[in-house]
Each structure stands twice: as C-alpha cells, then as structure tokens.
Amino acid sequence: xxxxxxxxxxxxxxxxxxxxxxxxxxxxxxxxxxxxxxxxxxxxxxxxxxxxxxxxxxxxxxxxxxxxxxxxxxxxxxxxxxxxxxxxxxxxxxxxxxxxxxxxxxxxxxxxxxxxxxxxxxxxxxxxxxxxxxxxxxxxxxxxxxxxxxxxxxxxxxxxxxxxxxxxxxxxxxxxxxxxxxxxxxxxxxxxxxxxxxxxxxxxxxxxxxxxxxxxxxxxxxxxxxxxxxxxxxxxxxxxxxxxxxxxxxxxxxxxxxxxxxxxxxxxxxxxxxxxxxxxxxxxxxxxxxxxxxxxxxxxxxxxxxxxxxxxxxxxxxxxx
Amino acid sequence: xxxxxxxxxxxxxxxxxxxxxxxxxxxxxxxxxxxxxxxxxxxxxxxxxxxxxxxxxxxxxxxxxxxxxxxxxxxxxxxxxxxxxxxxxxxxxxxxxxxxxxxxxxxxxxxxxxxxxxxxxxxxxxxxxxxxxxxxxxxxxxxxxxxxxxxxxxxxxxxxxxxxxxxxxxxxxxxxxxxxxxxxxxxxxxxxxxxxxxxxxxxxxxxxxxxxxxxxxxxxxxxxxxxxxxxxxxxxxxxxxxxxxxxxxxxxxxxxxxxxxxxxxxxxxxxxxxxxxxxxxxxxxxxxxxxxxxxxxxxxxxxxxxxxxxxxxxxxxxxxx
Numbered sequence: 058x059x060x061x062x063x064x065x066x067x068x069x070x071x072x073x074x075x076x077x078x079x080x081x082x083x084x085x086x087x088x089x090x091x092x093x094x095x096x097x098x099x100x101x102x103x104x105x106x107x108x109x110x111x112x113x114x115x116x117x118x119x120x121x122x123x124x125x126x127x128x129x130x131x132x133x134x135x136x137x138x139x140x141x142x143x144x145x146x147x148x149x150x151x152x153x154x155x156x157x158x159x160x161x162x163x164x165x166x167x168x169x170x171x172x173x174x175x176x177x178x179x180x181x182x183x184x185x186x187x188x189x190x191x192x193x194x195x196x197x198x199x200x201x202x203x204x205x206x207x208x209x210x211x212x213x214x215x216x217x218x219x220x221x222x223x224x225x226x227x228x229x230x231x232x233x234x235x236x237x238x239x240x241x242x243x244x245x246x247x248x249x250x251x252x253x254x255x256x257x258x259x260x261x262x263x264x265x266x267x268x269x270x271x272x273x274x275x276x277x278x279x280x281x282x283x284x285x286x287x288x289x290x291x292x293x294x295x296x297x298x299x300x301x302x303x304x305x306x307x308x309x310x311x312x313x314x315x316x317x318x319x320x321x322x323x324x325x326x327x328x329x330x331x332x333x334x335x336x337x338x339x340x341x342x343x344x345x346x347x348x349x350x351x352x353x354x355x356x357x358x359x360x361x362x363x364x365x366x367x368x369x370x371x372x373x374x375x376x377x378x
Numbered sequence: 379x380x381x382x383x384x385x386x387x388x389x390x391x392x393x394x395x396x397x398x399x400x401x402x403x404x405x406x407x408x409x410x411x412x413x414x415x416x417x418x419x420x421x422x423x424x425x426x427x428x429x430x431x432x433x434x435x436x437x438x439x440x441x442x443x444x445x446x447x448x449x450x451x452x453x454x455x456x457x458x459x460x461x462x463x464x465x466x467x468x469x470x471x472x473x474x475x476x477x478x479x480x481x482x483x484x485x486x487x488x489x490x491x492x493x494x495x496x497x498x499x500x501x502x503x504x505x506x507x508x509x510x511x512x513x514x515x516x517x518x519x520x521x522x523x524x525x526x527x528x529x530x531x532x533x534x535x536x537x538x539x540x541x542x543x544x545x546x547x548x549x550x551x552x553x554x555x556x557x558x559x560x561x562x563x564x565x566x567x568x569x570x571x572x573x574x575x576x577x578x579x580x581x582x583x584x585x586x587x588x589x590x591x592x593x594x595x596x597x598x599x600x601x602x603x604x605x606x607x608x609x610x611x612x613x614x615x616x617x618x619x620x621x622x623x624x625x626x627x628x629x630x631x632x633x634x635x636x637x638x639x640x641x642x643x644x645x646x647x648x649x650x651x652x653x654x655x656x657x658x659x660x661x662x663x664x665x666x667x668x669x670x671x672x673x674x675x676x677x678x679x680x681x682x683x684x685x686x687x688x689x690x691x692x693x694x695x696x697x698x699x
Contacts, residue, residue, distance in 0.1 A: 075474075076692065109444070109471040111688060112433035123430070142463045150430040365687070367432060371397065 059157035060205045061133030063125050063339050066198070066228060067118025067212035068190040069136030070169045071143045074328070074366055075110040077174035082182055089176070092183040092214065092245050100186040103172050112143075113367040114150035115171060117244060117332050118212040120368045124336025124358050126155040127374040130343065133157035133202050137193040143168035144189070154369070161197045163189035173328055175366070181328040187218065194220040195227035203228060204235035207343050210335065213244030213273075216252050222259075229263040242335055243269035249276040257292065266295045266342070268335045274298050286313065297338050297352065299331060305356065307338075307348035316352040319360040329368025333358035337374070354378060380478035381526045382454030384446050384660050385558075387519070387549060388439025388533035389511040390457030391490040392464045395649070395687055396431040398495035403503050410497070413504040413535065413566050421507040424493050433464075434688040435471035436492060438565060438653045439533040441689045445657025445679050447476040448695040451664065454478035454523050458514045464489035465510070475690070482518045484510035494649055496687070502649040508539065515541040516548035524549060525556035528664050531656065534565030534594075537573050543580075550584040563656055564590035570597040578613065587616040587663070589656045595619050607634065618659050618673065620652060626677065628659075628669035637673040640681040650689025654679040658695070675699060 082089050085106065095103065116136060125132035134156050138144035144160075147168060151158045169188040173181050193215070203209050209232050215221045232239045241264050243249050249256060257277065260267060271282060277292070278285035289296045290310035299305045304317040337358035341351030357377050361370050403410050406427065416424065437457060446453035455477050459465035465481075468489060472479045490509040494502050514536070524530050530553050536542045553560045562585055564570050570577060578598065581588060592603060598613070599606035610617045611631035620626045625638040658679035662672030678698050682691050 104470060108474045109435065109690065110467075110474075112467065114430065146431075146433065149425060153429045153431075366692070369430065371687070 059133055059159050059202055061157045061202065062131040062206055063122070063208045063210065063343055064133040064135065064202050064206040065118035065122040065210040065212070066135045066224065067215050068116050068169055068185070068187060069119060069138045069147050070116035070171045070185065070190070071147055072113050072115035072171050072173050072328070072368060073104070073110045074113060074173045074175065075107040077108065077176060079176055082174060082176065087182050087184060089182050090180045091247060092185055095184045095186050097186060100170065100172070103184055107172060107174065111366065112146065113369070114147050115329070115368045117214060117242065118210060119151055120329050120332035121210060121336045121339070122156045123151060123154040123369045124333045124374065125340045127370045128337065128340045128354070128358070128378070129375040130340045133206065135161070135197065135199050135202065137161045137163050137189045137197060139163055139166060139168045139189045141167050143170060157202070159199060159202070161193070163192045166191060175326045175328070179324045179327050179363070181326060191218060193218060193224060195223040198224055198227045198231065200231050203231045203237055206237050208238045208240055208339055210339060211239070211241040213242050213248045213256070216256055217248055222255060225259055229259070232263070238265040239263050240266040240268070240339060242331065243267060243273035243277070246272040246276040249273055260293050264293050266297070267293050268297050268331065268338070270299045270301070270331060297334070297355065299334050305334065305352055307352045309348070312348060314348045314352060316349065316356055319356055322360050322364050324363045326366045327363050329362040330359045332368060333362040333370065380454060380480050380523055382478045382523065383452040383527055384529045384531065384664055385454040385456065385523050385527040386439035386443040386531040386533070387456045387545065388536050389437050389490055389506070389508060390440060390459045390468050391437035391492050391506065391511070392468055393434050393436035393492050393494050393649070393689060394425070394431045395434060395494045395496065396428040398429065398497060400497055403495060403497065408503050408505060410503050411501045412568060413506055416505050416507050418507060421491065421493070424505055428493060428495065432687065433467065434690070435468050436650070436689045438535060438563065439531060440472055441650050441653035442531060442657045442660070443477045444472060444475040444690045445654045445695065446661045448691045449658065449661040449675070449679070449699070450696040451661045454527065456482070456518065456520050456523065458482045458484050458510045458518060460484055460487060460489045460510045462488050464491060478523070480520060480523070482514070484513045487512060496647045496649065500645045500648050500684070502647060512539060514539060514545060516544040519545055519548045519552065521552050524552045524558055527558050529559045529561055529660055531660060532560070532562040534563050534569045534577070537577055538569055543576060546580055550580070553584070559586040560584050561587040561589070561660060563652065564588060564594035564598070567593040567597040570594055581614055585614050587618070588614050589618050589652065589659070591620045591622070591652060618655070618676065620655050626655065626673055628673045630669065633669060635669045635673060637670060637677055640677055643681050643685050645684050647687045648684050650683040651680045653689060654683040654691065
C-alpha cells in the first residue's frame, strides 16, 4: 500500500510548452500570466496555432509533490488521468520521480493537457483542457493515503472543478479525523475571486497553511499589500506569500519572516515557480524546520525551476541544500 | 505543392529525454555517447527504468531542417511516421517550425522514439526504437521536392535501415538528374564501420559535401587525425569536421579553414550539436557564403542547441546572426 508524509491533490496535467510573443497572447484573446480554461475543440485549434513545443508532465500540485520528493521527502499525489499515451507519460514521470501515485482513471475523457506559452519576459500563460480531471470527485480522495500523512496539500485550481468543493470537504474530514495538517495554494487570483465566500470559509474552518503570490493575497484582502499581510492571521494560522524577484515572506500571528529571492539566476521560464516554492516550504515544515529555513528551501526550489523550461526540477534538490 | 531550397531526409523521431548517471548507462549495457538501436519490447522496459522525462521532437535530419528554417532558410523534410499521437506531435513541431513536411505514413508500426539519456558530462546516449521509420523506402523519396531543391541532405543513420541504401540510390538519381547537390552526415562511427565499402563508395560517386566529427572521420580514415583531414579531398569535394570544444574545420582540396568553438556558453545537453552544425553550414553554403562564414553560422547554431535540453533551437537563429 502507498504511503507518504505529504500528499498533494490536484489536476493531473501534461504541459505542452511553447514560446510565443506578446502579440500572439493578445491575438488569441488570452489573459496573460493567468490560467485560462479551454475545451477540447479549442485545444485542437490552439495546437495548430502555436509554435514548436515540448511535452513535460505538470499540474500544480503534482509539481509540488515531485519537488518534495526531489528534496528527499516522502510525497504522494492524488489526481485523475486516462489510460492513454499522455496518461502513461504522466504516470511514468511522477512515479520515476519517487512520488507515490495510485492512479485514478476516467474512462470518458483524455488525460488533461495545458498549452503553456512562455513570452520573452519569461512569464507563462496557461490554457488548460481539463479532460479526465473534470470528474475527480470526493470518492477519489484516497482515505488511507491522506490519513497516513502529516500534511495534505490542495491546489486552488481544483476548487473550480465541478466536484472540487466536494473534494475539499472530504479531504478536510479525513484530515481532521486523522490529525493530518491541511495546506492549500490560492493558485490564481481569478480562482479566489470566483469562489471568494466558499474558499475563504474553507480556509478559515480547515486550513493550517496557505500559499499565494501578491495578486492572490490582494484578491483575499483587496487594497494595500502591507495591510493585507497584517490581516492574514485573522484568516489562517500560517501563510507563505511569494513576491517574484522581491522574495517571499512567511507570516504567522506572532512572526513575519522575509527571505530574499536568489540573485544570480538567469530566469528562463517562470512555470512552476509557485508550485516548487510550496514544495520546499512544505518539505521544511514537515521535517520540523522553522519559517525562515522553510522559506529558504522554498526559494532554492523555485530558483531551480525558473532557470529552465518546464515546471519540475531537472536536478536533484537534495544536492542543493 | 511543397517546395524547399534544402531538403533533408532521415528518421522521423520523437525524443524522450531524461537525465541519467554513468552507472545507469553501464548497468543497462549501452554504448555511451552512441546511438543504440532497440526493439519495441526493450523500449517499454527502458521507459520503466529511466527517470522523469520530457518529450521533444527530434531525428537528426529533421533537426537540421528545423535549424535551417530557424535561420530563415527554406527547408523541407522527408521521413515516415504513424498516425498516432507521437506522429501528430512530430508533424506539429516540424510544421510549426516552418519546414515543408509532406508526411508519409506507415500503417503497421508506431512513430519512432529515442530514449536520450543525458549524463552529468552533458554527453547524450541514444536508444532508438525505429518504429515507422523502418519501412522508409525508395518510393517515399519525394521526387518533386528533391528535384526543386538546391541541396538534398541525407543522415547516415538512414543507411542502416533495411531499405536505406535504396533510399540513398534513389535520392542520388533524382539529385543528378536535377542538378541538386547532395550532402550527407556520417552520423555515427559504427554506422560508417558497418557499411564501410558501400558508404564510402556512395560518397565517392555521389556526395558533394559530408559532415562528421573526429571519431567518424577516423572511421573513414583510421589512424592519425591530421593525416585523415589531408586524405579527405581524395574522397569528397568538401567536408565539415566538428571537434566539440576544439571547434571545427571546413576542408576542400584547395582550402582548409578552422573555426573556434564559442567560448562563453554553459553546455547543458549536447544532443543535436552535429545536426545544428550541419543546419548552419548548409544554410550558409546554399545562400552563397564561403567556407569560413558557413562554419561560423554552423557554430552559432550548435552553440544555441547545446545550451539547453532538446535537439532543436529554442530561440530563432535568424536573430543571432
């Protein structure tokens, strides 16, 4: 039977990564730097329009699990795929990375893919066809895997799926019954805005730790950034907020720790930066590190992944600490 | 109808690229830095054994065509695929790169893939399952495309396919009848050694230009490197020989030009170095550049491709000259 110290849950996606200029993003009517949801027809049409691509396994929470494993941590992932070639690729890559992945299959939809367009400013704009992920539901929340973990981590994107809120509730039940701590990522400002009441309610009731960037924090507490940071402890016991080149901060009611970004890296593709930040932070907290060391580990992981194309580490993170 | 100034011919392959240590190469009984041919069963077994991977279109002559197009040249490619997902990926990537590719399909075998293992020394060891490529034959040599081109370029690997020598002969006939110049790459020392008499005979009778690295040159003329360079004009009117970090040289009976390697690049993955060298050199020669400028363009292309994972340029080569 699979077991893991940290279990992440989210959309199981294979990324189709291509370079594009800003005009292409505008011409295609995409919201830049965001995650745009698309259907199967649009996916076919978009594939014809983009430049040469490479296929790399992705998915926000899956990337986080791979990052934890790359540090030498014990990680598991729950997500849904199809028994097609992309499903085989996804399963190979996450298993070969050492993550426990008891696959859950959907018979009616293909494995999800995301067309990720990297613009010259290294920003990524995502266009995700959810495919098999759309049917992930409360019955797929592997009780034994979650019950045996110290932490369970939910990606915010999942809250937007038809049965995503049901997944969240079921995970919270299992976590509470088994003393598993619950973390979640805000994922995207639109995700917070679309589900503001339900998501903030869930965080207040169930989350021990949240992750977000500046935009996502401001979607929780509109207005001034510093004021938003001060208000965070009203909502959740612990938060880690990333600020891109401005570094990051870990926030609790008693402590605010700022950690600078790594200075000496050539940024190539920011895809996966937030996912790998969460990986390092969770790895640190799970093994007992404090806020500052955890934020430093998070920074190491994020720095590795933005130095190359693709949202998962190419080099073992355990060798970098 | 498709047309191109330079047409390349070879195996249509999707690369499955993974990092590996040297012990893995030894344990798996592979010849390091070479191209190892494998069958379908071995491909499945190997996929289970390798680490996380990324999928990127490849194939030696196909990479060369993409490089020519990236310089702004007019390129075409002839190769065989299946109507499966990897075939769709291959067709998308080469077409999106601006290469004329009238696909030829095989109904009985899947699209070829090559498991490329990149060791810490940045060398690549390839394990190729030829799939649909195995049936490429003389009837697939697109007469109109080749007849309309200034240059046709054959990869040496193709000579090893069951009907590869037939493809070579047919291409030579079309080229001679239409004043299309013929170039070929030696591809791999084993390829030269296995087919020494037939391949050297073909070069002497039909080739206007050959490409090779030091090992491949020595497989043509065993012994001393400088002596081998001197003997090249006995065999072929023009040759371009790469020496890795030692730069490269272009050789004719009247002229030997040495061009240094680019010094300021961090080598990540040498896959595609020779293919992109040939792209730059052919692009230069086709537009009328001399040996030195062509070797410099070749060096620019090879330098770009070894600075990242994958055997095709990520950035437009036309912007770098």
